[in-house]
Amino acid sequence: MNDKLKAYFRTDHLPHIWCPGCGNGIVTAAIVRAIDDLGWSKDDTVFVSGIGCSSRAPGYLDFNTLHTTHGRALVFATGVKVARPDLNVIVITGDGDASAIGGNHLIHAARRNIDITTICFNNNIYGMTGGQYSPLSPTDSFASTAPYGNADRTFDLCRLVEAAGASYVARGTTYHVTPLTNMIRRGLEKKGFSFVEAMTACPVYFGRRNKLPTGVDLLNWQRDNAVPVSRAAKMEPEELAGKIVIGTFLDVEMPEYTETYERLLKEHAADRSGE
Amino acid sequence: MSSKELSAETPVRIDRSLCKACGICIAFCPKQVLEADEGAIAVVAHPEECIRCRMCELRCPDFAVTVRGDRGG
Ligand SMILES: Cc1ncc(C[n+]2csc(CCOP(=O)(O)OP(=O)(O)O)c2C)c(N)n1
Numbered sequence: 001m002n003d004k005l006k007a008y009f010r011t012d013h014l015p016h017i018w019c020p021g022c023g024n025g026i027v028t029a030a031i032v033r034a035i036d037d038l039g040w041s042k043d044d045t046v047f048v049s050g051i052g053c054s055s056r057a058p059g060y061l062d063f064n065t066l067h068t069t070h071g072r073a074l075v076f077a078t079g080v081k082v083a084r085p086d087l088n089v090i091v092i093t094g095d096g097d098a099s100a101i102g103g104n105h106l107i108h109a110a111r112r113n114i115d116i117t118t119i120c121f122n123n124n125i126y127g128m129t130g131g132q133y134s135p136l137s138p139t140d141s142f143a144s145t146a147p148y149g150n151a152d153r154t155f156d157l158c159r160l161v162e163a164a165g166a167s168y169v170a171r172g173t174t175y176h177v178t179p180l181t182n183m184i185r186r187g188l189e190k191k192g193f194s195f196v197e198a199m200t201a202c203p204v205y206f207g208r209r210n211k212l213p214t215g216v217d218l219l220n221w222q223r224d225n226a227v228p229v230s231r232a233a234k235m236e237p238e239e240l241a242g243k244i245v246i247g248t249f250l251d252v253e254m255p256e257y258t259e260t261y262e263r264l265l266k267e268h269a270a271d272r273s274g275e
Numbered sequence: 276m277s278s279k280e281l282s283a284e285t286p287v288r289i290d291r292s293l294c295k296a297c298g299i300c301i302a303f304c305p306k307q308v309l310e311a312d313e314g315a316i317a318v319v320a321h322p323e324e325c326i327r328c329r330m331c332e333l334r335c336p337d338f339a340v341t342v343r344g345d346r347g348g
């Protein structure tokens with residue numbers, strides 16, 4: 001293991017539990033490299049995750065870590081950030097965790113524009129529980145609960161988070177790992193709610209059922225189907241079917257929740273001391 | 276030469292205790308530096324070809340690859 005990475009990992013917990021070719025380790029290392037670039041201290045940084053294969057990532061990271069319940073990582077993270085606005089708070093969540101059971105929390109964390117960076121590990125499937133389709137499974141893809149193909153339309157989570165009020169929204173892939181790392185770093189730096197959808201690979205449950213049985217197949221799939229956001233803007237919706245639009249969708253400055261809260265407390269300090 | 280002997284002098288090192296034989300580093304190395312051994316574990320077969328692009332290290336899902344030195348160095 002690279003010495004630089006080693007300093008941020010609970011190395012006694014390695015090798016990790018993820019399957020051969022699973023992309024979760026690629027995203028986890030990208031997050032750590034982004035933190036290293038920024039020079040953040042481990043003591044001032046908190047990782048919060050929900051439940052799923054991807055949500056196990058904080059268990060390997062030598063930071064303050066909180067492994068919570070399915071879909072609720074943002075709720076715990078909001079509590080941490082409100083209590084200690086000085087800490088850097090990062091949420092790791094799966095596509096099911098973030099968009100299905102935790103979808104409402106995602107909307108409201110974005111709406112508040114609270115200074116939390118959410119990294120959604122999108123493997124297009126529920127990995128941990130055996131390959132049920134998720135709201136981010138492509139239409140017509142196969143899953144253990146979609147043996148004839150997924151009838152649902154795919155959720156564009158980046159557009160949802162953008163509409164809900166976030167400050168930074170981007171999508172990258174594990175194939176394009178350097179741009180992904182840069183997106184994560186930008187999201188971490190951003191004061192406000194940041195959302196990075198990291199396309200990752202589940203060869204075991206998504207890949208095997210969709211003629212992409214290995215990590216290598218899934219990285220090739222990402223490479224062959226990724227379309228930069230600038231090019232996608234000139235394409236018709238039909239041309240974009242089945243494509244992965246990558247790049248930065250939103251990067252703006254807006255009032256941040258804990259700062260607004262702090263200001264209110266200051267403004268009403270006199271009223272409060274009279275209590 | 277065994278990969279162990281090579282590792283002392285090459286810019287790429289594979290940690291065999293971490294490698295899960297997924298083949299990602301081998302498939303995407305632009306210079307075909309890496310190969311699979313009988314157990315599909317990655318080995319540094321052609322170190323002299325390495326351009327230290329680091330893609331093998333960045334894409335290894337198991338933190339098993341270390342590329343030493345700077346890019347192009
Ligand atoms: C309240 C609750 N409902 C359901 C589950 C079962 N469950 C565990 S993980 C999971 C989905 C995992 O999928 P995803 O969030 O996409 O993460 P992945 O495993 O693919 O990384 C489900 C449904 C649970 N643990 N708790």
Ligand code: SF4
Pocket residue numbers: 017018019021022023024053054123127128201202203204205
């Ligand atoms: S089941 Fe899928 S997501 Fe879970 S560790 Fe294995 S490959 Fe990764």
Ligand code: SF4
Pocket residue numbers: 289293294295296297298299300301315316317334335336337338339340
């Ligand atoms: S990418 Fe990593 S785990 Fe996969 S074969 Fe190479 S060294 Fe082994």
Ligand code: SF4
Pocket residue numbers: 287303304305306307308309324325326327328329330331332342
């Ligand atoms: S650093 Fe680049 S050229 Fe060298 S082995 Fe790794 S992928 Fe191949």
